[in-house]
Amino acid sequence: MATGCSTGPDSSGRLDWLLRFDARTEARYQAEHGAERGAALRQIILVGLIFYNVYNFTSMVLMPDIADLSVVARLLVITPASALLAWRIVHIGPNLREALIFYAMIGVVAAPLFLFWLTMAPLGAYAFADSTLAIIYGNLLLTLRFRYALAFTIVVLLGAILAVVTKVGLDPDLRLALPVQYGTGCAFSIYANYRIERQRCTEYLRVLAAQSASEAAEEARRRYQGLSHTDPLTGLPNRRVLDETAEAWCAEEPAVAVMMIDVDHFKPFNDTLGHPEGDACLRRLAALFANLAAGPDVLATRFGGDEFTFMLRGGGALAAARFAAALVRNVEELGIAHPGRPDGLGFVTISVGVALKEAGVARTRDGLFAQADQALYRAKRRGRNGYALAEGDGAVAAIPSMAVVA
Structure with a gap:
């Protein structure tokens, strides 16, 4: 469970360093915005599938030796699984929803990294950029919740470094340049995700604090009105x-x-x-x-x-x-x-x-x-x-x- 720490004078002090609400606030947020989040994820997943499969054409150019494998992986594995997730995403709870999106994005990035590692085509090194765009998609378009975005970014960065280091026949200069470029993209995307998520959370806490203050004022008004209309000794109207x-x-x-x-x-x-x-x-x-x-x-x-x-x-x-x-x-x-x-x-x-x-x-x-x-x-x-x-x-x-x- 999240531990509270202050995030600014306008927040209610109910976010931890991973930008998690406390349990009560999270439950209220999901009740108010959970359906909206599910609908947005469904739309973004379906749009992402279109662009994801565009890279089947680049695979034919950059990795002709394994182009068939690339098409099978994207069209027959990733696409059906993602379409199923898009269909179910609005029918599952918030915790499972965010976890499934996290694991799905791991798979989405793992596929192009594996194809990059596997290909022996002369232009195969250029396919390394495919997974970079997937990271931007996950952190900025899907806007993974920050704790998932952080874990996702670390996992795929380690996976990318492993793929580069162990790839057979890769130019030695690229073994240094590609991880640096990849790491920079990861850093930018996670920083952007943090800012987006922090804005979302703190803005909600501001709204919630304003609502709570308004509700407290209304309750005090009703209580005062009740007292001002009631005789304290007898309880009758005064x-x-x-x-x-x-x-x-x-x-x-x-x-x-x-x-x-x-x-x-x-x-x-x-x-x-x-x-x-x-x-x-x-x-x-x-x-x-x-x-x-x-x-x-x-x-x-x-x-x-x-x-x-x-x-x-x-x-x-x-x-x-x-x-x-x-x-x-x-x-x-x-x-x-x-x-x-x-x-x-x-x-x-x-x-x-x-x-x-x-x-x-x-x-x-x-x-x-x-x-x-x-x-x-x-x-x-x-x-x-x-x-x-x-x-x-x-x-x-x-x-x-x-x-x-x-």
Whole structure:
């Protein structure tokens, strides 16, 4: 596995000296670019076969003594094997794909080197250049991954030197000149491959770093947005969500009911049981309200302190009254002990004030909330543990819990 080392200020430090990504980055790169790489290799292999077989004509001129062998090797061995590889290249995994390309290029270069070593024709030494072009093809057109390109270049250079040194009848001056020329070509091609591959890798790492930064920023934005819209104690939507929703719903056609909810005698609850118990009480109420706020047309929020709100969209006065009654009853059924109540009731209850925006009637958010708040105080003045509708909203002024309709 690759070991990370820095490749520059803009990279993510996930390349080793052989220009390998770390495992996670490599997997992501292949997922994004593997199919593109396979398609490009297929095209380049097929184009390369055309030029590779052009050298059958030069073999007839330079190596007439083994021209038949050259044609057989190129047309009947290298070409079918390469065509098969081109067909399969898009259907195999990235590691096997790059390894097969490496071994195929070894064979492609080995064939002309062997023919050069074998021929005894007077012009046979000129055939040595055939393999040089194959190196350029492998390192620059196929763009072998650098680790494979480096191994490929070393292997074929050693093979070329061996062929030159052991070739029978080669001019002594050529035994020195040909390896120097070959080595120079190898050096240029591997250097060019390194630059191409390094550019590919570092550019991808820059893009990946930018994407990661963007994703992190988006995640932070979503997290912040979630926090800025959520009450930290109860987990309900907060006042900001209430204001935004109320502004939008009041501008729409359907009827809207606003319910202001206050926990009855909550200060004595805290004074008697302590603030931790008070917070626990608010969380239990919030959990109940969250369960009751099902659907896109119901919103439960924490208004502040021991006050909560509900908003209902699409129902009239009767629907609002039934919902308020259900709220009062469900809180009562929780049976949260309240030993500090001055009225001696002994459990937690709520008071609810309801205001209604009728369908098709324009109402301001502030006006609607002011009416709901006034209705809340009327419900509290008339005994608590009940609800009251704002005057003019088509219901009795205040109804205690024992008289509510289920």
